[in-house]
Amino acid sequence: MGRLIVVSNRVQPPGDASSGAVGGLAMALAAALREHSGVWFGWSGQTIEEHTGQLSVQRIGGVTVATIDLEPQDLDEYYNGYANKTLWPLFHYRVDLSVYERSFSEGYGRVNARFADALAPLIQPDDMVWVHDYHLMPLAQELRRRGVKNRIGFFLHIPWPARRLLATLPNHRDLVEALFDYDLLGFQTEDSASAFEDYVTGELDGSVTPDRRAHAFGRTAQVGAFPIGLDVETFEAAAHDEVAVAEYERMHASLNGRAMILGVDRLDYSKGLEERFLAYEQALLDHEELREKVFLLQIATPSREEVDAYQDIRARLDAVTGRINGAFATVDWVPIRYVNRAYRRDELAGVYRAAKIGLVTPLRDGMNLVAKEYVAAQDPEDPGVLVLSQFAGASEQMTQALIVNPFNREEVAEAIVRGLAMPKSERIARWAELMADLRRTDVTAWRDAFVKALASDTAGTERLAG
Numbered sequence: 106m107g108r109l110i111v112v113s114n115r116v117q118p119p120g121d122a123s124s125g126a127v128g129g130l131a132m133a134l135a136a137a138l139r140e141h142s143g144v145w146f147g148w149s150g151q152t153i154e155e156h157t158g159q160l161s162v163q164r165i166g167g168v169t170v171a172t173i174d175l176e177p178q179d180l181d182e183y184y185n186g187y188a189n190k191t192l193w194p195l196f197h198y199r200v201d202l203s204v205y206e207r208s209f210s211e212g213y214g215r216v217n218a219r220f221a222d223a224l225a226p227l228i229q230p231d232d233m234v235w236v237h238d239y240h241l242m243p244l245a246q247e248l249r250r251r252g253v254k255n256r257i258g259f260f261l262h263i264p265w266p267a268r269r270l271l272a273t274l275p276n277h278r279d280l281v282e283a284l285f286d287y288d289l290l291g292f293q294t295e296d297s298a299s300a301f302e303d304y305v306t307g308e309l310d311g312s313v314t315p316d317r318r319a320h321a322f323g324r325t326a327q328v329g330a331f332p333i334g335l336d337v338e339t340f341e342a343a344a345h346d347e348v349a350v351a352e353y354e355r356m357h358a359s360l361n362g363r364a365m366i367l368g369v370d371r372l373d374y375s376k377g378l379e380e381r382f383l384a385y386e387q388a389l390l391d392h393e394e395l396r397e398k399v400f401l402l403q404i405a406t407p408s409r410e411e412v413d414a415y416q417d418i419r420a421r422l423d424a425v426t427g428r429i430n431g432a433f434a435t436v437d438w439v440p441i442r443y444v445n446r447a448y449r450r451d452e453l454a455g456v457y458r459a460a461k462i463g464l465v466t467p468l469r470d471g472m473n474l475v476a477k478e479y480v481a482a483q484d485p486e487d488p489g490v491l492v493l494s495q496f497a498g499a500s501e502q503m504t505q506a507l508i509v510n511p512f513n514r515e516e517v518a519e520a521i522v523r524g525l526a527m528p529k530s531e532r533i534a535r536w537a538e539l540m541a542d543l544r545r546t547d548v549t550a551w552r553d554a555f556v557k558a559l560a561s562d563t564a565g566t567e568r569l570a571g
């Protein structure tokens with residue numbers, strides 16, 4: 106087998122596992138490439154005034170990292186535009202926030218073509234190409250136009266929306282047609298994979314065989330669910346290093362005998378932070394005995410600040426936090442501690458371990474790695490309880506969590522109360538099952554399953570024959 110070439114919008118070479126980098130995608134890919142002498146291709150994160158197509162190639166930690174720069178206009182139209190103002194909200198069920206402008210889709214097409222121009226000459230005959238996420242859906246189509254015949258797989262880290270929702274996107278058929286230039290289409294969950302199949306049969310008049318080969322536009326792509334896992338070993342090691350232990354002890358000392366409920370998220374409207382604060386408020390209203398006995402620590406790192414919707418959600422969260430703290434705080438108790446900085450991974454592990462409740466309540470989420478990190482960081486003798494949204498992809502696997510509807514304030518409030526009161530034996534039993542599953546389905550298992558499916562897929566062979 107040839108090399109594995111991974112393509113993603115941003116490239117973050119495998120390095121210091123304890124770095125403060127935010128983003129589940131980056132963490133998972135660094136782990137996946139560590140053992141492969143693979144190539145990682147993507148945007149450098151830098152902009153230049155005029156596109157040159159110049160490729161920068163470096164060898165970092167056993168991986169060849171190849172990057173290109175983008176123009177400011179690319180960044181506006183492709184990244185902040187089509188990817189994060191059009192697709193991200195729509196795929197997270199926020200049609201109301203999804204903005205469509207023709208310049209966005211032009212920019213999206215242009216950048217995908219530029220990626221293909223730079224990438225195609227690097228591809229050798231036996232290589233497999235693995236493309237990641239919603240930024241790069243048309244990349245295989247652009248590579249095929251440049252004569253690339255290799256196997257190309259696509260993995261979507263975010264949810265695939267319901268058929269009628271996707272149909273609201275102008276030119277949605279073109280977007281999906283481009284996907285049929287991949288050999289393998291991987292989704293996080295069964296829910297997303299079957300929503301895609303539903304679109305193929307319902308919207309395109311295509312068909313899907315029992316072994317999940319989707320046919321449309323005269324082409325075939327294999328469909329599958331490949332739930333992303335955590336790099337459990339690295340995370341556990343980080344959870345036991347000096348920084349993690351010191352952070353745990355510092356947090357523990359500051360609890361003052363109070364139980365900590367914890368949220369950790371990128372500051373994003375899909376994460377359900379406002380609804381979460383209101384559910385916590387509901388718990389304080391319904392259960393006066395909790396007051397001064399618990400607090401909510403919400404760590405929310407700002408992201409995509411150039412996009413208006415992200416500034417709006419930030420302002421709303423500041424206001425809700427202020428209101429709840431104003432209503433309930435006493436001289437020595439603040440109900441919500443709201444922190445906007447990024448943490449190192451080991452620091453974060455220490456914080457997770459000190460929390461009685463991990464409150465992970467996105468309104469919609471491809472997987473959600475925070476839920477998995479929370480479980481992996483717990484003390485096996487005295488683990489905390491995970492409260493998890495039914496709309497996080499992780500809920501398909503993590504059935505021993507307390508599963509809640511994040512839109513139902515009372516239900517989330519009651520789950521918090523139940524978690525706080527849960528007997529140790531039940532906490533241990535639930536945690537042990539969750540942890541065993543995390544190990545079984547870690548990031549290596551995810552990578553191996555995807556790469557194996559891509560290597561064994563026969564759709565590409567049909568392409569060569571046809």
Ligand code: ADQ
Nearest residue numbers: 127128129130262370371406447448470471472473474475
């Ligand atoms: P994200 O939306 O970024 O990822 P998630 O899976 O929760 O969501 O990953 C977040 C990562 O960032 C975690 O590793 C977490 O530890 C880290 N992080 C969050 N806040 C942090 C902070 N304040 N400081 C430091 N680190 C922080 C997308 C999809 C998800 C999918 C992943 C991977 O939206 O659904 O699970 O990709 O496929």
